[in-house]
Amino acid sequence: MAGENGYIVDVKELTKKFGNFIANDRLTFNVSPGEIFGFLGANGAGKTTAIKILCGLSSPTSGEATIAGYNVYRETEKIKQNIGYMSQQFSLYEDLTVYENFRFYGGIYGLSRKVIRKRTEELLHELNMEKVKNRVIHSLPLGWKQKLAFSVAIIHQPKLIFLDEPTSGVDPITRRQFWEMIYKTAQDGITVFITTHYMDEAEYCGRVSIMAEGKIKAIGSPNDLKSQYDAHNMNDLFIKLVRN
Amino acid sequence: MRTIGFILQKEFIQIFRNKTMLPIIFIVPVVQLLILVHAATFDMKHIDMYVVDKDLSSASRQLVSKFEGSPFFFVNQQSFSVENGEDHLITNEADVVLHIHEGFEKDLMVQPGTKSQAKMQLLINAVNGTKAGLINAYSTNVIADFRKEIIKSENLIAKGEIPSAINVNFSHWYNPELNYKIFMLPGILVILITIIGMFLSALNLVREKEMGTSEQINVTPIRKYQFIIGKLLPFWIIALFELAIGLVIGYFAFSVPILGNISTLVLFAAIYLFAVLGIGLFISTVSSTQQQVMFVSFFFMLTFILMSGIFTPVESMPGWAQNLNIINPFAYFIRVIRMILLKGSDMIDISREIVSMSLYALISLSFAVWRYRKVA
Numbered sequence: 001m002a003g004e005n006g007y008i009v010d011v012k013e014l015t016k017k018f019g020n021f022i023a024n025d026r027l028t029f030n031v032s033p034g035e036i037f038g039f040l041g042a043n044g045a046g047k048t049t050a051i052k053i054l055c056g057l058s059s060p061t062s063g064e065a066t067i068a069g070y071n072v073y074r075e076t077e078k079i080k081q082n083i084g085y086m087s088q089q090f091s092l093y094e095d096l097t098v099y100e101n102f103r104f105y106g107g108i109y110g111l112s113r114k115v116i117r118k119r120t121e122e123l124l125h126e127l128n129m130e131k132v133k134n135r136v137i138h139s140l141p142l143g144w145k146q147k148l149a150f151s152v153a154i155i156h157q158p159k160l161i162f163l164d165e166p167t168s169g170v171d172p173i174t175r176r177q178f179w180e181m182i183y184k185t186a187q188d189g190i191t192v193f194i195t196t197h198y199m200d201e202a203e204y205c206g207r208v209s210i211m212a213e214g215k216i217k218a219i220g221s222p223n224d225l226k227s228q229y230d231a232h233n234m235n236d237l238f239i240k241l242v243r244n
Numbered sequence: 245m246r247t248i249g250f251i252l253q254k255e256f257i258q259i260f261r262n263k264t265m266l267p268i269i270f271i272v273p274v275v276q277l278l279i280l281v282h283a284a285t286f287d288m289k290h291i292d293m294y295v296v297d298k299d300l301s302s303a304s305r306q307l308v309s310k311f312e313g314s315p316f317f318f319v320n321q322q323s324f325s326v327e328n329g330e331d332h333l334i335t336n337e338a339d340v341v342l343h344i345h346e347g348f349e350k351d352l353m354v355q356p357g358t359k360s361q362a363k364m365q366l367l368i369n370a371v372n373g374t375k376a377g378l379i380n381a382y383s384t385n386v387i388a389d390f391r392k393e394i395i396k397s398e399n400l401i402a403k404g405e406i407p408s409a410i411n412v413n414f415s416h417w418y419n420p421e422l423n424y425k426i427f428m429l430p431g432i433l434v435i436l437i438t439i440i441g442m443f444l445s446a447l448n449l450v451r452e453k454e455m456g457t458s459e460q461i462n463v464t465p466i467r468k469y470q471f472i473i474g475k476l477l478p479f480w481i482i483a484l485f486e487l488a489i490g491l492v493i494g495y496f497a498f499s500v501p502i503l504g505n506i507s508t509l510v511l512f513a514a515i516y517l518f519a520v521l522g523i524g525l526f527i528s529t530v531s532s533t534q535q536q537v538m539f540v541s542f543f544f545m546l547t548f549i550l551m552s553g554i555f556t557p558v559e560s561m562p563g564w565a566q567n568l569n570i571i572n573p574f575a576y577f578i579r580v581i582r583m584i585l586l587k588g589s590d591m592i593d594i595s596r597e598i599v600s601m602s603l604y605a606l607i608s609l610s611f612a613v614w615r616y617r618k619v620a
Binding site for chain 1: 246247249250251253254257258261262455456457459460461462463464465466467618619
């Protein structure tokens with residue numbers, strides 16, 4: 001299930017350079033199975049670079065990292081089988097129906113047609129969206145698409161899901177529903193690794209890390225961090241850490 | 245295998261759901277074939293001739309009426325001024341000026357023993373060299389005919405004055421009527437299926453990059469070869485289908501003979517399409533937008549087409565250009581499709597091309613799979 005020391009994400013001294021620019025500077029952190037881990041940071045702090053490495057989309061310059069026990073240098077395809085990923089750039093096929101999207105992604109994760117049908121029904125039922133099963137994605141509102149994209153990302157029941165700013169651009173009600181989905185997912189035992197710019201959302205995470213200029217400035221539970229840095233709320237904390 | 249099945253299912257749904265795709269696949273090639281084949285003919289049926297007859301004799305009139313009687317020439321203007329004729333050449337109202345000098349008949353009917361030559365002149369617009377060459381050849385034929393008649397009527401041979409000319413008999417093999425359409429149709433068909441196959445598959449793959457869905461694909465455990473095959477097969481099938489449509493149109497609308505074995509042709513086309521689709525996919529793996537794909541593919545297409553010998557004989561190109569055609573997939577297919585359809589060549593005749601094309605397909609597909617990166 002997880003790596004040697006029980007962590008599902010285990011990162012040590014992870015560094016990524018683009019020429020002279022250091023996008024990730026010796027990141028060290030870990031995430032336990034079932035956690036909701038918030039990966040915070042300002043724009044350009046290097047969050048997306050780090051997530052791409054952890055998903056097996058890009059190779060680190062130095063350092064070590066294992067995801068679900070698999071090495072990010074050598075076992076990227078095994079990592080990919082065990083994770084789900086939902087990016088800020090919306091990525092369901094607009095010209096396919098809801099069901100066709102579920103079927104396609106389920107298919108390439110190796111699920112049988114029978115299992116795909118069953119999982120699709122379960123997931124659509126949870127979303128209360130059975131009615132739109134045969135609607136083309138392109139005809140649905142953004143908030144619905146985001147929720148569907150989340151469901152598609154967990155159709156193969158991964159051990160870990162990466163959510164890269166999943167709630168940007170959706171209304172507060174949908175955001176709330178989205179977080180309900182995230183909690184439900186974590187209860188089902190799927191570890192959630194999420195980035196966000198909404199500091200109220202950061203409060204919902206079990207633990208968070210805050211990045212600035214390629215480095216992790218602080219890591220811990222929201223309450224611990226707030227008292228440690230003498231901040232009223234996460235917003236305050238974020239500004240304090242990122243400014244310095 | 246199952247994974248490829250899921251990709252194919254998705255690709256076909258997307259292709260047939262796209263409203264602009266269906267006309268591109270079914271209507272455009274048919275229309276183009278019906279029009280382009282007529283447009284790309286080298287037959288000259290209508291040469292505008294300007295006549296300057298300064299002799300006004302029965303011989304000169306006989307010559308002019310010979311031109312008028314020819315199916316190729318159309319005598320539309322006449323005057324006594326060569327300058328006027330030149331003006332018509334400049335304004336493109338005439339393709340050729342026939343200038344018959346004064347005393348033409350007298351010189352022609354000259355008495356035995358004297359040395360005199362009948363004088364006439366052809367001024368040909370040679371901006372288009374091929375066309376000028378044809379006008380020259382046609383005119384020479386008409387004039388030679390005229391000469392023969394004169395000789396006959398004056399009975400010069402009997403008088404022992406002029407040796408009879410060597411008579412060459414022609415026999416045009418494989419295309420006895422010198423019908424340009426049946427020569428051009430296979431070539432244009434090759435262009436069409438290549439455009440459909442190469443462009444559509446290349447654009448399709450890069451569209452996923454533009455939409456952001458390729459990033460999602462890249463975080464799945466899909467194998468590179470599975471993805472490339474999934475992207476390739478639909479357009480391979482569609483292009484082969486286009487070939488079938490094209491052959492039906494060729495057979496019924498243009499009476500293109502199908503002398504060779506259709507299955508040999510399909511076999512070669514199948515290999516050929518793997519090669520060009522591989523090129524298309526390779527281009528799309530190194531591009532990030534549809535514009536880039538369009539420009540790069542267009543560059544290759546144009547080069548391949550013009551070098552391939554579809555419009556001009558390869559044999560008339562300089563040696564280095566002929567050698568370049570070794571890497572031109574078009575040149576192979578044009579040669580093979582003409583050999584099979586018009587000459588009835590069989591598998592053994594094209595075995596070298598089959599081997600070369602298979603190697604080509606292997607290389608271009610390997611490049612596409614190799615260059616496709618599952619990274620963001």
